[in-house]
Each structure stands twice: as C-alpha cells, then as structure tokens.
Amino acid sequence: xxxxxxxxxxxxxxxxxxxxxxxxxxxxxxxxxxxxxxxxxxxxxxxxxxxxxxxxxxxxxxxxxxxxxxxxxxxxxxxxxxxxxxxxxxxxxxxxxxxxxxxxxxxxxxxxxxxxxxxxxxxxxxxxxxxxxxxxxxxxxxxxxxxxxxxxxxxxxxxxxxxxxxxxxxxxxxxxxxxxxxxxxxxxxxxxxxxxxxxxxxxxxxxxxxxxxxxxxxxxxxxxxxxxxxxxxxxxxxxxxxxxxxxxxxxxxxxxxxxxxxxxxxxxxxxxxxxxxxxxxxxxxxxxxxxxxxxxxxxxxxxxxxxxxxxxxxxxxxxxxxxxxxxxxxxxxxxxxxxxxxxxxxxxxxxxxxxxxxxxxxxxxxxxxxxxxxxxxxxxxxxxxxxxxxxxxxxxxxxxxxxxxxxxxxxxxxxxxxxxxxxxxxxxxxxxxxxxxxxxxxxxxxxxxxxxxxxxxxxxxxxxxxxxxxxxxxxxxxxxxxxxxxxxxxxxxxxxxxxxxxxxxxxxxxxxxxxxxxxxxxxxxxxxxxxxxxxxxxxxxxxxxxxxxxxxxxxxxxxxxxxxxxxxxxxxxxxxxxxxxxxxxxxxxxxxx
Ligand SMILES: [Cu+2]
Numbered sequence: 001x002x003x004x005x006x007x008x009x010x011x012x013x014x015x016x017x018x019x020x021x022x023x024x025x026x027x028x029x030x031x032x033x034x035x036x037x038x039x040x041x042x043x044x045x046x047x048x049x050x051x052x053x054x055x056x057x058x059x060x061x062x063x064x065x066x067x068x069x070x071x072x073x074x075x076x077x078x079x080x081x082x083x084x085x086x087x088x089x090x091x092x093x094x095x096x097x098x099x100x101x102x103x104x105x106x107x108x109x110x111x112x113x114x115x116x117x118x119x120x121x122x123x124x125x126x127x128x129x130x131x132x133x134x135x136x137x138x139x140x141x142x143x144x145x146x147x148x149x150x151x152x153x154x155x156x157x158x159x160x161x162x163x164x165x166x167x168x169x170x171x172x173x174x175x176x177x178x179x180x181x182x183x184x185x186x187x188x189x190x191x192x193x194x195x196x197x198x199x200x201x202x203x204x205x206x207x208x209x210x211x212x213x214x215x216x217x218x219x220x221x222x223x224x225x226x227x228x229x230x231x232x233x234x235x236x237x238x239x240x241x242x243x244x245x246x247x248x249x250x251x252x253x254x255x256x257x258x259x260x261x262x263x264x265x266x267x268x269x270x271x272x273x274x275x276x277x278x279x280x281x282x283x284x285x286x287x288x289x290x291x292x293x294x295x296x297x298x299x300x301x302x303x304x305x306x307x308x309x310x311x312x313x314x315x316x317x318x319x320x321x322x323x324x325x326x327x328x329x330x331x332x333x334x335x336x337x338x339x340x341x342x343x344x345x346x347x348x349x350x351x352x353x354x355x356x357x358x359x360x361x362x363x364x365x366x367x368x369x370x371x372x373x374x375x376x377x378x379x380x381x382x383x384x385x386x387x388x389x390x391x392x393x394x395x396x397x398x399x400x401x402x403x404x405x406x407x408x409x410x411x412x413x414x415x416x417x418x419x420x421x422x423x424x425x426x427x428x429x430x431x432x433x434x435x436x437x438x439x440x441x442x443x444x445x446x447x448x449x450x451x452x453x454x455x456x457x458x459x460x461x462x463x464x465x466x467x468x469x470x471x472x473x474x475x476x477x478x479x480x481x482x483x484x485x486x487x488x489x490x491x492x493x494x495x496x497x498x499x500x501x502x503x504x505x506x507x508x509x510x511x512x513x514x515x516x517x518x519x520x521x522x523x524x525x526x527x528x529x530x531x532x533x534x535x536x537x538x539x540x541x542x543x544x545x546x547x548x549x550x551x552x553x554x555x556x557x558x559x560x561x562x563x564x565x566x567x568x569x570x571x572x573x574x575x576x577x578x579x580x581x582x583x584x585x586x587x588x589x590x591x592x593x
Pocket of ligand 1: 516517518576577578581582586
C-alpha cells in the first residue's frame with residue numbers, strides 16, 4: 001500500500017489545536033538517523049546493544065506506597081490553592097458530599113507522588129553497554145524516582161487525595177516535555193482529577209484547560225464503585241475495578257513522557273477481591289500478588305533510550321522491558337501467584353506464555369481478570385493471553401507443580417514487525433522474564449481461585465438496547481496522521497455530550513485494513529455487544545465478555561459497546577491507546593452533562 005512520507009505530509013487538519021504540532025519543531029528531540037524504504041513504511045534502525053540476560057533480579061515482592069508520612073502542606077483545598085503552589089484546576093466535584101460527615105466515603109487518605117528525573121537509571125544491571133542514564137519516574141516517600149513508579153494499594157470506600165508534584169527538569173534533554181497530566185486508568189474519577197490531556201502543568205507552564213501553572217495538582221480519587229447515584233452508598237460492587245495504572249496523558253506528549261518512565265500501578269481491593277488469603281475470594285495476595293508491566297524500547301549505540309516523537313507511524317522497540325528492566329529474573333516460591341500483566345506500549349502488542357527452560361513447551365495458567373476487572377468465572381488452562389497497549393490481564397500460576405530449581409520464562413510469542421498490527425503467534429518467541437522456582441513457601445498456600453469471581457450486572461434487554469442512542473466513531477488516517485470521524489483532537493470541543501445517568505451504544509469502527517487500534521474510553525467500563533469484520537459478525541472471545549475499557553478495533557472491524565455515564569459531570573476522553581496514534585491526534589473529548 002503506497003502511502004506518503006508522513007513527515008512531509010502534515011495536511012492542514014480541521015479545527016486543530018494540536019499542541020505537538022506547535023511544539024514538535026521546537027522540541028529538542030534527537031531524531032534518529034533512519035532510512036525509509038521507499039513506499040514501504042519500514043524504518044531501518046540500528047539494533048540496540050547486546051544485553052546481559054537474566055542478571056538483574058526483581059524484588060521478591062511489590063511493596064505498596066504508604067500514605068504520606070506527614071499531613072500534606074499546604075493542606076488540600078476544594079478549590080485550587082494557587083497561592084500555595086497548586087496549578088489552576090477547577091474545584092473537586094462532590095467532594096464534601098462524598099467525603100464529609102454522613103458521606104459514603106469518609107476522609108480521604110493523603111498520598112504524594114513526585115514526577116522527577118532519576119539521573120542514573122540502569123535498564124540492564126551492570127551491563128556496560130547500557131550506562132546509567134536519566135529517566136523520568138515517580139518518587140514516593142523515599143528519595144529517588146523509579147519507573148514504574150510506586151504501586152498504590154487502594155480500597156473501595158476509602159478515598160485518596162493524591163498530591164502529584166512536578167519536579168521534572170525545566171527543560172527536557174532528548175524526547176518528552178516536562179509538563180504532566182496524570183491519568184489513573186480507568187478509575188471512576190471526577191473529570192478534574194482524570195488527567196485530561198489539556199490539564200498539563202509545570203511550575204512554568206499550563207495546559208489550555210487549566211487556569212494557571214503550578215508545582216503540584218491534587219487528584220481526588222474517590223475509590224467508589226460506579227453507580228453511586230443509582231444505588232447509593234459507595235455504588236454498585238459489580239462495577240469494581242482491580243488492576244489499574246497511572247500514567248502521563250499530556251496532550252501530544254503522552255508517548256514520549258510514558259516512554260521516559262511516567263507510569264505506575266494502582267491496585268484496588270474490596271471485600272471480595274480482598275487482598276487477603278483469609279477472606280473474600282482468597283486470591284493469591286501480599287507477596288504473591290505481583291505486577292508485571294511489559295513494554296518495548298529501543299536504545300542507541302551508546303545504550304541510551306531513544307524515541308522518535310515526531311513520527312506519526314510510531315516506533316517499535318527491539319528490547320522488552322519488564323518492570324523497567326531488560327530481561328530480569330523473578331524468584332518465586334512453590335505456590336500460587338497472581339501476576340497482574342499490563343502492556344504500557346507504546347505500540348507493540350504482546351501475547352504471553354509460560355515456557356520451560358528448553359523452550360520446547362508451555363504451561364497453562366488461569367486467567368481471572370481482563371482490563372483489570374475480575375471475570376465472572378475464571379478461564380482455566382489458558383496457554384497464552386494477548387494484551388494490546390493499555391490492556392491488563394491478571395493470571396494465576398501455581399508453581400507448586402514445579403520442583404525446586406525449575407527455571408521458566410515468560411515469553412512473547414506474538415510477532416510484530418511493523419507498527420501497524422501484530423502478525424502471528426510463533427514459538428518459541430522472545431523471552432521477557434526468567435522465573436526461578438527457588439524455595440518452598442514459609443507458610444501453607446491458603447489461596448484459591450474460586451469458580452465464581454465477580455458477578456456481572458445483566459445487560460439491558462434487547463428491547464431496551466434498541467431504544468438507546470447510537471453514536472458512531474470512525475478511526476481512520478487523515479492527512480498522514482490519525483483521526484476520529486475525520487477530526488483531530490480538539491481540547492475544547494466535545495465530540496459527544498451524553499446525559500448523566502443515561503446509557504448509549506458506542507460503535508467503534510476501523511475502516512482501514514492495515515492497522516489495529518486499541519481504543520480506550522475513559523471513566524466508564526463498557527460491555528461489548530457485538531463485533532463484525534467487513535460487516536460479518538465474529539465471536540466475542542470469552543475473555544472479552546466481561547467489562548472492558550480498551551477495545552481493540554481490528555482491520556475493517558466494528559465493535560458495538562454498551563456504555564453508561566454515571567455520577568460525575570465534565571470532560572473525558574476517548575482515544576487510541578497506541579500512544580503514537582493518540583499523540584498524533586486520534587483522540588476526542590466527550591462530556592457528561
Ligand atoms: Cu491506533
């Protein structure tokens with residue numbers, strides 16, 4: 001398929017307020033020396049330097065961030081505290097009603113995260129080909145930013161007030177831009193705390209939807225189930241989320257800022273998914289509840305991470321990261337583990353398998369959740385699970401069946417040679433993580449995977465569904481960039497304004513046959529009603545029959561999604577979570593009114 005050179009072909013967009021177009025030429029991005037094969041959309045990049053595999057060990061457990069050790073100063077306020085250094089956000093919605101006396105949630109627990117440069121991150125242990133180098137990450141209560149940032153363990157019914165400070169350098173060297181807007185994907189969060197793309201800030205700069213710059217922004221994460229208006233109290237427990245992540249969402253700069261390291265994990269628990277092996281579902285918990293964040297990156301001949309933020313085609317990495325490290329090792333006990341798998345992209349899809357040392361066979365595992373939401377019933381004996389950028393899946397692996405000393409690998413068997421889409425599954429795949437079964441657990445494994453996890457709210461009847469408004473969104477190329485319904489992201493212009501409390505059907509279509517778009521709808525979980533390819537219905541895989549927030553819209557595919565719009569008003573986004581497509585404007589604003 002012949003397509004123009006995208007750098008030379010930025011046609012005038014309709015109604016565009018795109019920040020990256022304005023900033024791109026001024027950004028100090030070191031453009032890679034790349035060759036383009038004429039008409040073939042293939043970037044020929046030098047390979048990353050040789051790695052030293054399986055040398056660096058991941059921590060045995062993921063230690064969650066503790067609440068801020070001291071009361072936040074200045075004290076959080078309903079309206080932005082500009083005099084105290086806060087950027088110019090609008091007032092927290094429903095804050096006093098939800099957290100005040102008699103409210104369902106109680107006083108928020110205070111947390112603090114600081115976006116900061118870590119000047120000497122090591123991607124591959126002591127390997128001299130990968131020198132200590134600057135990354136951007138989040139710092140918790142102890143000095144030093146990491147990528148991923150600290151994991152937050154939240155609980156339904158206990159709101160969080162998280163102060164996010166921006167202490168990044170005033171000027172970026174390399175790619176990225178030092179303003180931040182942090183989105184907690186996909187918490188049921190009032191819009192002013194949702195990390196809107198126009199809400200980016202630094203001490204010196206402000207996004208178009210903020211009133212002023214600042215050193216910090218307070219985010220109100222209510223940790224309430226969706227449905228508080230309909231059900232009262234803390235909402236509908238069938239709407240519980242579980243495995244979330246926070247990441248930068250700055251307009252036009254999300255890909256480079258996330259690549260540079262601005263993301264972290266957020267687990268949320270409740271009575272059912274209790275975080276304990278003594279109560280609720282008794283899923284593997286504590287040290288045995290472990291996040292694994294997958295991504296790909298590319299490094300230059302000096303071993304420094306690179307990214308071409310101007311290229312709307314995107315870039316694939318040739319090194320896989322797990323929790324910010326290339327080819328690390330995780331030592332596990334002989335018992336059940338819950339691994340929370342996440343793909344932070346920017347573009348590559350993964351399909352992950354548990355493989356033996358010889359690379360000759362794979363072992364099945366149990367899938368318990370998708371997009372962070374527990375499935376109604378576990379899917380046992382799965383050999384592999386595919387995750388597009390921003391998709392999450394929790395799996396349970398029982399290492400009790402392996403003798404001590406067993407070495408295993410998590411491998412990606414999904415071949416993807418271009419940024420367009422994944423191709424096919426080919427064994428033995430690329431090894432991303434080595435797992436060594438090196439000890440018996442100090443206590444008996446009390447965890448289980450029950451046959452029933454979390455019930456789903458029934459869908460409306462077909463008759464009710466037939467009465468709902470249908471909105472159609474077409475994901476397509478436009479002028480060498482990426483558009484929805486022919487338009488690029490406009491930070492001020494809502495493309496849809498559903499009424500609060502209503503339900504609608506959103507139809508997501510990809511008219512192109514070359515690309516796959518993992519489309520993310522903020523704020524509300526949806527249910528896939530149907531999928532068609534070129535008009536022909538295709539089956540909805542069991543893993544996609546629960547609640548989702550990312551919908552992979554494949555070639556010539558239309559996905560119909562049932563959505564509700566509940567509890568808060570204001571601006572939210574829908575966008576392709578291929579971060580390059582998102583930055584090159586395949587994003588829209590929608591408002592709950
Ligand atoms: Cu896309």
